[in-house]
Amino acid sequence: MGRDKFARQSLGPSLHSHIKQARVLMVGAGGIGCELLKNLALTGFGNIHIVDLDTIDLSNLNRQFLFRHEHIKKSKSLVAKESAGKFNPHVNIEAHHANIKDPQFNIDWFQSFAIVFNALDNLDARRHVNKMCLAADVPLIESGTTGFNGQVQVIKKGRTECYDCNIKETPKSFPVCTIRSTPSQPIHCIVWAKSYLFTEIFGISEDEAPELDHTESSENAEEIENLRKEAQALKNIRKSMGLEEFPKKVFEKVFKEDIDRLLSMKDMWANRRAPEPLEWEKLTQEALGVGPTVAQQDQSVWTTSENFVVFCDSLRRLSNRLEELRANANVGNAPPVLSFDKDDVDTLDFVAAAANLRSYIFGIETRSKFDIKQMAGNIIPAIATTNAMTAGLCVLQAFKVMKDEYDKAKMIFLARSVDRVISSEPLHPPKPECPVCSVAQTKLEVDTSRATLKDLVENFLKLELGYGEEFSVSTDAGILYDPELDDNLPKKFSEVGIKGDSFITVIDEEDDNPRVNLVLSIAEKPISEGDKVINLPTKLEIPRKPKADVAATNGNGITATNGVQDSLSDGFKRKREAEDLSNEDVQRRKMAKVAEGGPSKVPAPVDDVIVLDDDGSAGHIIIDDD
Numbered sequence: 001m002g003r004d005k006f007a008r009q010s011l012g013p014s015l016h017s018h019i020k021q022a023r024v025l026m027v028g029a030g031g032i033g034c035e036l037l038k039n040l041a042l043t044g045f046g047n048i049h050i051v052d053l054d055t056i057d058l059s060n061l062n063r064q065f066l067f068r069h070e071h072i073k074k075s076k077s078l079v080a081k082e083s084a085g086k087f088n089p090h091v092n093i094e095a096h097h098a099n100i101k102d103p104q105f106n107i108d109w110f111q112s113f114a115i116v117f118n119a120l121d122n123l124d125a126r127r128h129v130n131k132m133c134l135a136a137d138v139p140l141i142e143s144g145t146t147g148f149n150g151q152v153q154v155i156k157k158g159r160t161e162c163y164d165c166n167i168k169e170t171p172k173s174f175p176v177c178t179i180r181s182t183p184s185q186p187i188h189c190i191v192w193a194k195s196y197l198f199t200e201i202f203g204i205s206e207d208e209a210p211e212l213d214h215t216e217s218s219e220n221a222e223e224i225e226n227l228r229k230e231a232q233a234l235k236n237i238r239k240s241m242g243l244e245e246f247p248k249k250v251f252e253k254v255f256k257e258d259i260d261r262l263l264s265m266k267d268m269w270a271n272r273r274a275p276e277p278l279e280w281e282k283l284t285q286e287a288l289g290v291g292p293t294v295a296q297q298d299q300s301v302w303t304t305s306e307n308f309v310v311f312c313d314s315l316r317r318l319s320n321r322l323e324e325l326r327a328n329a330n331v332g333n334a335p336p337v338l339s340f341d342k343d344d345v346d347t348l349d350f351v352a353a354a355a356n357l358r359s360y361i362f363g364i365e366t367r368s369k370f371d372i373k374q375m376a377g378n379i380i381p382a383i384a385t386t387n388a389m390t391a392g393l394c395v396l397q398a399f400k401v402m403k404d405e406y407d408k409a410k411m412i413f414l415a416r417s418v419d420r421v422i423s424s425e426p427l428h429p430p431k432p433e434c435p436v437c438s439v440a441q442t443k444l445e446v447d448t449s450r451a452t453l454k455d456l457v458e459n460f461l462k463l464e465l466g467y468g469e470e471f472s473v474s475t476d477a478g479i480l481y482d483p484e485l486d487d488n489l490p491k492k493f494s495e496v497g498i499k500g501d502s503f504i505t506v507i508d509e510e511d512d513n514p515r516v517n518l519v520l521s522i523a524e525k526p527i528s529e530g531d532k533v534i535n536l537p538t539k540l541e542i543p544r545k546p547k548a549d550v551a552a553t554n555g556n557g558i559t560a561t562n563g564v565q566d567s568l569s570d571g572f573k574r575k576r577e578a579e580d581l582s583n584e585d586v587q588r589r590k591m592a593k594v595a596e597g598g599p600s601k602v603p604a605p606v607d608d609v610i611v612l613d614d615d616g617s618a619g620h621i622i623i624d625d626d
């Protein structure tokens with residue numbers, strides 16, 4: 001009771017009773033989710049639904065404080081409900097151990113909430129919830145953290161940018177020539193060891209590795225051909241796996257012969273430091289007395305001979321493992337392979353030592369195994385404090401949303417900074433060219449067992465809505481109809497995978513004054529014989545697309561690079577191109593270049609610029625209920 005009294009005093013009676021009665025949804029019960037659920041329960045939100053598809057892992061326990069050792073392998077959402085329920089017995093929590101993309105969580109279900117909180121770790125689920133909240137016209141508080149960086153964004157249909165208004169960049173890939181011929185940073189050598197050398201020896205093929213960009217231009221085509229030959233020669237060496245001379249063969253191939261070949265291309269080294277090949281015999285001598293246990297020292301930077309010893313030893317360990325798998329494999333099955341896993345010590349030792357040996361050759365700084373683990377595993381450690389701050393800011397923004405004070409709501413950024421840790425900017429209006437939110441949207445009642453695509457295209461879109469000839473119809477699965485693709489017209493909705501709660505997008509492709517995209521959400525409705533099989537229950541107006549010049553103002557949300565995991569992508573950082581900003585904006589915005597590695601153990605994104613928005617007017621965020 002006491003807590004309730006204080007919450008009432010600080011929030012005011014009206015907001016307090018509003019949040020007590022409202023139903024809210026929290027998607028994701030991980031790092032941010034645990035903090036958020038605790039905040040929601042303690043501030044007096046009365047009805048909370050949680051959705052999480054995962055179970056608890058040992059590695060979650062250091063920051064996801066609603067979970068204890070005895071909960072490992074149990075459902076995150078159910079345990080979160082149990083633990084947070086104890087903080088406030090008056091709160092009604094419902095837990096769903098499920099994927100938020102499951103069909104049971106349809107638009108009507110989303111519509112039953114006053115507000116939705118995203119506490120997710122991947123782009124796909126975030127985009128889905130964004131789309132559902134727009135369709136249901138429910139406000140969404142989107143949040144994300146990476147290391148010391150965090151972001152909170154308020155999204156409301158028609159009033160603010162949506163999650164997809166800013167394009168998200170996909171994880172970084174590296175040109176194959178940088179990795180294979182001209183590395184200049186530790187990450188290049190790590191990607192080489194992990195995505196090229198490791199896979200060529202123990203895995204399938206380099207062509208499978210997503211971190212290598214094989215796009216050929218006329219200048220590099222010849223070199224790429226040479227690199228292919230080089231890889232083929234390595235494949236041949238693979239045949240001697242298990243033999244005594246195997247480590248020496250691999251070593252001499254990749255650290256001597258391949259380097260000698262590169263050296264012979266004089267032009268390549270005219271303006272670069274030329275690589276220096278390593279000698280097997282010389283290193284063998286130098287490494288006398290170094291034992292393989294040095295691999296356990298993961299915080300120190302190993303010497304060349306220590307890397308040499310770990311390289312040979314881990315190569316033997318992995319070869320033995322693969323040989324054993326092969327011996328036990330069933331004939332007829334695909335041959336067994338090994339894959340890199342940062343938590344698999346043999347694979348990590350190999351990648352760390354091989355990357356460092358290559359770094360010596362190219363005069364690049366070497367790294368400790370600990371650092372290499374972070375970089376190769378694309379990990380930026382989660383920081384509990386950032387999650388806690390971000391979750392707190394989510395709730396403060398939610399209060400503004402619940403009071404319908406969108407003018408006071410803000411987009412908030414957290415960053416590791418001596419200057420200002422929290423900065424903010426006002427919410428931006430929806431981007432007119434956004435393919436997700438700047439669309440006309442309506443519900444369509446359809447008898448999907450009877451309606452055909454022709455009913456939709458000819459009778460509904462052309463006759464009823466007045467579309468011309470140039471438009472396309474698609475679903476998540478791809479394009480179903482356009483003027484050149486009319487094979488599907490006789491097919492029923494059910495035959496092309498459209499059912500209740502599916503979305504259909506209609507894109508007007510007329511040159512002259514086209515309509516904005518139309519998103520139709522399908523409501524399944526049996527319709528009696530003789531009646532129209534497709535019905536529009538509410539009146540619909542489809543605005544025309546804004547003229548082309550607005551397209552240039554498209555902002556550019558950016559994800560962390562360096563192939564870092566999804567959780568940090570997801571738009572926690574925003575980068576705007578200079579030309580997008582007015583002069584005044586440019587002055588207000590603060591640019592922080594994060595150098596790779598940096599003084600901390602955290603490998604920062606490699607070569608991108610984070611633009612932090614600095615709220616020049618107010619100077620700071622007032623953490624109160626203004």
Ligand SMILES: Nc1ncnc2c1ncn2[C@@H]1O[C@H](COP(=O)(O)OP(=O)(O)OP(=O)(O)O)[C@@H](O)[C@H]1O
Binds near residue numbers: 033122
């Ligand atoms: N489609 C989805 N439906 C429901 N829950 C999801 C979905 N996608 C992700 N999640 C949940 O969102 C949560 C995100 O939390 P967090 O970023 O802390 O990730 P984590 O997996 O718990 O930790 P980490 O990735 O840092 O090891 C996870 O608990 C995850 O299960």
Ligand SMILES: [Zn+2]
Binds near residue numbers: 166430437
């Ligand atoms: Zn949008």
